[in-house]
Amino acid sequence: MKKTTHALITSTALTTALLAGASQAVTLNIPCSTGAGFASCEKNAQDWAQSRGHSVNIVTVPFSSSEKLALYQQILGSKSADLDVLDVDVVWPGILGAHLADLDPYTQDAEKEHFESVIANNHYNGKLVAMPQYTDAPVLYYRKDLLEKYNQPVPKTWEQMTATATLIQKAEREDGHDRMWGYVFQAKAYEGLTCDALEWINSFGGGSIIDADGQITVNNPKSAAALDLAGSWVGNITPQGVLNYDEEGARRVFQGGDSVFMRNWPYAWALGNGEGSAVKDKIGITPLPMGPDGKHSATLGGWQMAVSKYSENLDVAADFVLYVTGKDAQRNGAIVDGRLPTIAALYEDPDVLAANPHFANMREVLENSVARPSSVTGEKYNQVSNEFWNAAHRVLSGKANGADSLSQLESKLERIRGRRW
Amino acid sequence: MDTSSIGAQGTKTAAKAPALPRLDASAGRAKAEQSGLSRQRIRTAWLFLTPMMIGLAFVAGWPLLRTIYLGFTDATLSNIDSYSFVGFENYLVYDNGHWYGLLADSLWWKSVWNTLYITLFSVSIETVLGVLVALILHAKFPGRGLVRAAILIPWAIPTVVSAKMWGWMLHDQFGVINDLFMTLHIISEPIAWTVNPDTVLGTIVAVDVWKTTPFMALLTLAALQMLPKDCYEAARVDGIHPIRVFFKVTLPLIKPALVVAVVFRLLDALRIFDLVYILTSNSEDTIVMSVYARQALIDFQQIGYGSAASTLLFLMVFGLTLLYIFATRLKLDGSGDH
Numbered sequence: 001m002k003k004t005t006h007a008l009i010t011s012t013a014l015t016t017a018l019l020a021g022a023s024q025a026v027t028l029n030i031p032c033s034t035g036a037g038f039a040s041c042e043k044n045a046q047d048w049a050q051s052r053g054h055s056v057n058i059v060t061v062p063f064s065s066s067e068k069l070a071l072y073q074q075i076l077g078s079k080s081a082d083l084d085v086l087d088v089d090v091v092w093p094g095i096l097g098a099h100l101a102d103l104d105p106y107t108q109d110a111e112k113e114h115f116e117s118v119i120a121n122n123h124y125n126g127k128l129v130a131m132p133q134y135t136d137a138p139v140l141y142y143r144k145d146l147l148e149k150y151n152q153p154v155p156k157t158w159e160q161m162t163a164t165a166t167l168i169q170k171a172e173r174e175d176g177h178d179r180m181w182g183y184v185f186q187a188k189a190y191e192g193l194t195c196d197a198l199e200w201i202n203s204f205g206g207g208s209i210i211d212a213d214g215q216i217t218v219n220n221p222k223s224a225a226a227l228d229l230a231g232s233w234v235g236n237i238t239p240q241g242v243l244n245y246d247e248e249g250a251r252r253v254f255q256g257g258d259s260v261f262m263r264n265w266p267y268a269w270a271l272g273n274g275e276g277s278a279v280k281d282k283i284g285i286t287p288l289p290m291g292p293d294g295k296h297s298a299t300l301g302g303w304q305m306a307v308s309k310y311s312e313n314l315d316v317a318a319d320f321v322l323y324v325t326g327k328d329a330q331r332n333g334a335i336v337d338g339r340l341p342t343i344a345a346l347y348e349d350p351d352v353l354a355a356n357p358h359f360a361n362m363r364e365v366l367e368n369s370v371a372r373p374s375s376v377t378g379e380k381y382n383q384v385s386n387e388f389w390n391a392a393h394r395v396l397s398g399k400a401n402g403a404d405s406l407s408q409l410e411s412k413l414e415r416i417r418g419r420r421w
Numbered sequence: 422m423d424t425s426s427i428g429a430q431g432t433k434t435a436a437k438a439p440a441l442p443r444l445d446a447s448a449g450r451a452k453a454e455q456s457g458l459s460r461q462r463i464r465t466a467w468l469f470l471t472p473m474m475i476g477l478a479f480v481a482g483w484p485l486l487r488t489i490y491l492g493f494t495d496a497t498l499s500n501i502d503s504y505s506f507v508g509f510e511n512y513l514v515y516d517n518g519h520w521y522g523l524l525a526d527s528l529w530w531k532s533v534w535n536t537l538y539i540t541l542f543s544v545s546i547e548t549v550l551g552v553l554v555a556l557i558l559h560a561k562f563p564g565r566g567l568v569r570a571a572i573l574i575p576w577a578i579p580t581v582v583s584a585k586m587w588g589w590m591l592h593d594q595f596g597v598i599n600d601l602f603m604t605l606h607i608i609s610e611p612i613a614w615t616v617n618p619d620t621v622l623g624t625i626v627a628v629d630v631w632k633t634t635p636f637m638a639l640l641t642l643a644a645l646q647m648l649p650k651d652c653y654e655a656a657r658v659d660g661i662h663p664i665r666v667f668f669k670v671t672l673p674l675i676k677p678a679l680v681v682a683v684v685f686r687l688l689d690a691l692r693i694f695d696l697v698y699i700l701t702s703n704s705e706d707t708i709v710m711s712v713y714a715r716q717a718l719i720d721f722q723q724i725g726y727g728s729a730a731s732t733l734l735f736l737m738v739f740g741l742t743l744l745y746i747f748a749t750r751l752k753l754d755g756s757g758d759h
Contacts, residue, residue: 390704
């Protein structure tokens with residue numbers, strides 16, 4: 001059986017190669033991040049290779065987006081063809097755009113199927129430099145069983161969430177579960193904390209750090225109140241170790257059954273309900289809580305695929321990018337990995353909805369999403385984000401209160417801006 | 422000063438003699454014959470030295486000079502081919518009512534302070550522990566060879582691996598360290614060792630000490646094995662207390678080796694990077710000079726500014742090492758005590 005499949009694949013590959021005419025089989029260097037998505041990244045690449053008669057060389061890259069960006073900057077800065085394609089975070093087109101190939105000649109209008117805002121974000125100096133693979137907006141995960149046990153509603157505001165988490169944590173600990181916590185999120189000093197903290201201040205009505213005109217707006221009482229609330233969680237309903245947790249760090253605690261709530265991206269859904277999870281079938285998903293003025297907020301995330309300008313096989317690499325960002329691949333990603341498609345039609349696909357019943361609500365989450373100020377700050381975004389996550393980290397670790405930390409942040413951002421962004 | 426070092430240096434000088442001719446030694450001998458021989462020796466010396474000097478110039482000299490040069494430019498990673506000379510602007514510049522540049526950045530000074538703190542405590546503690554371990558391993562006991570090999574393991578594990586390993590052991594929820602301390606009732610609730618501002622620098626020092634004590638022990642042990650037996654026999658005959666023997670005999674005798682070991686560790690500790698980068702959250706609390714330079718160079722794409730930071734780092738390591746060598750009167754040229 002296996003042999004026949006093999007032969008079939010080989011012959012298909014050969015036919016495709018022959019049909020493709022003069023084009024030679026090439027090997028593409030494809031990055032796949034460690035962690036939860038590695039298996040499907042590798043499978044996608046192999047599927048493409050088999051259907052096109054090319055081959056792929058999987059390069060393992062870091063899970064942490066900050067570290068991945070550092071790696072890509074070095075590879076691209078040296079004009080190396082070590083990677084033919086790159087996975088690009090939603091905030092990177094401004095930073096990496098100069099090194100990415102224009103995909104316009106290859107897409108044949110495929111970009112028209114995707115959400116307009118995402119495609120707009122993927123332009124750099126008027127060129128389409130990346131195609132969206134999936135979009136992302138964080139959600140609040142909660143323990144259905146625990147809320148039922150203590151007869152608590154799904155929290156709508158941060159205040160309710162704090163109260164419910166405190167109550168259940170206390171009761172569970174008295175019950176003998178002494179490692180129980182109320183809420184875990186991402187607070188390591190890295191890009192993930194920028195996402196978390198932006199949601200707090202935005203849902204409190206504190207804006208989005210820097211507005212569209214480049215004005216630094218972050219130093220306001222509403223933002224300070226949001227950070228102070230978050231600071232009050234640490235040590236009470238949140239373990240202090242959260243200051244060193246990334247997405248996976250938080251997921252481990254929640255999935256191990258040691259937290260009532262978790263802020264995370266939708267990818268954790270499939271894993272939390274997978275084999276070996278202590279909370280299988282016990283979790284629910286809801287939009288992140290609202291601030292005092294009734295505003296939901298979720299930082300817009302998502303990953304794109306781009307072609308390195310220094311690739312020696314631009315057209316083959318572009319074909320790969322279109323394959324893995326296409327409808328079939330996105331449909332698969334939604335079903336297997338719980339990823340949010342960027343193609344609107346897939347939100348009505350019955351198989352996708354069966355695997356992810358919460359996708360029906362994701363429209364609302366996406367509509368309330370807030371973008372990080374990456375377009376307006378361009379190449380300086382990373383410095384801005386670094387100062388912002390450090391400001392949040394200072395409050396969470398109890399070294400400063402919200403107001404002091406934000407006024408310090410404002411003067412640092414002014415220094416980074418100089419005369420203009 | 423002491424027999425062992427004279428002995429050791431005597432051999433060194435003898436070994437070096439053909440390569441390093443001593444012109445002053447020629448006095449009082451037949452001049453023509455000597456200068457011919459001397460010229461030949463100098464030629465041979467250069468012949469042997471040249472390949473290494475060319476090698477060093479390529480792998481150490483050129484990158485160093487280029488880093489120093491780039492530190493005076495505004496080069497960025499996104500466009501590395503075009504940059505202009507900006508003088509000392511990366512170090513210090515007054516613009517629009519504010520001071521800018523490395524020397525005006527409080528974060529840089531924080532990273533300098535953190536580095537010095539970690540270096541001072543780590544090197545001091547591991548020197549003391551290293552000597553203790555070496556003294557134990559110097560004693561004769563069954564299975565000594567095995568123990569000597571085993572104690573080197575922390576030094577043999579790559580720092581990245583051991584930092585990750587310690588990261589898990591120190592984890593606030595699942596870590597074995599918290600579990601152990603809780604069971605022993607040393608602490609009442611788990612501590613987030615790697616992020617708590619009160620414990621994080623101490624944690625870095627502790628892991629660094631764990632990793633580098635074997636190195637100190639190894640170098641000290643090598644020195645101990647070279648010591649002459651007669652001093653100890655004399656001390657035993659005189660009935661001197663072992664602790665007094667250690668401070669009056671052993672320590673002065675191993676001091677030259679110890680000083681060299683400390684120089685190595687000093688150089689290493691001032692450049693500390695991987696342990697801090699992997700183990701901690703990388704917030705401003707724990708930033709060290711190498712992390713600061715990397716952040717500017719890679720994360721912020723500022724090749725110019727980052728090179729300036731690297732240059733300052735180099736100057737600090739260089740200066741502190743010189744200071745230490747001067748203070749301990751360490752003779753690096755091996756010419757012995759005159």
